[in-house]
Amino acid sequence: MRSCRFALTWGMGYRDLEFCMSDSVQPVQFIPGKNTPMSPHLQVWKFTVTMAASITHRATGVANAVGMLLLTAWIGSAAISDEAFNAVNGLLGSAFGRLVIFGFTLSVMFHLCNGIRYLLTDAGKGIAKEEATKTAWAAYIAAPVLTVIIFVAAYAAAGA
Numbered sequence: 001m002r003s004c005r006f007a008l009t010w011g012m013g014y015r016d017l018e019f020c021m022s023d024s025v026q027p028v029q030f031i032p033g034k035n036t037p038m039s040p041h042l043q044v045w046k047f048t049v050t051m052a053a054s055i056t057h058r059a060t061g062v063a064n065a066v067g068m069l070l071l072t073a074w075i076g077s078a079a080i081s082d083e084a085f086n087a088v089n090g091l092l093g094s095a096f097g098r099l100v101i102f103g104f105t106l107s108v109m110f111h112l113c114n115g116i117r118y119l120l121t122d123a124g125k126g127i128a129k130e131e132a133t134k135t136a137w138a139a140y141i142a143a144p145v146l147t148v149i150i151f152v153a154a155y156a157a158a159g160a
Contacts (some may be wrong), residue, residue: 053136065106110143
C-alpha cells in the first residue's frame, strides 16, 4: 500500500483527495442520476406509523415556527397600541382564529410527545420495532388528548 492521488469528479467540479490505496485505484467520475446511489423510495418500503411520526414531527416543527410568529404578532400588537391589540385579538378570537390556535396547540403537543419519544430512543429505550410502533401510536393519541385537556381547562378558567 502506498499513498496515491486521484480526483473524484461530481458534474463539472473537481475535488482532489488523498487516500492510502493500492496502485490499482483509477479515477472515478460520479454522474448524478446515472451511477450514484439512490435513496430508498416509498415504493420500496412499506409505510409505517414510525415513518409517519417522523414526517409529522418535521411538519409540526414548521407549523410551530409559524405559530410562534402568530404568538409574537399577538404579543407585539399589545406593545404597539390598543387598536392593534384589539385587531389581532379579534382575529384570534374568531371561529377561524380559535381553530388556528387549536391546530397550533395540537402541533405543539404532538411535537412535544414525539420529541420525548425521540429522547427515549436516543437513550436506547424503545428501539425495538414493536416498542417504536407503540410509542409512535402513543404520540398520535396523546397529542389530541392533551390538546383537548388544555382547551377544556382554558375555557373553564375563562368561564366561557
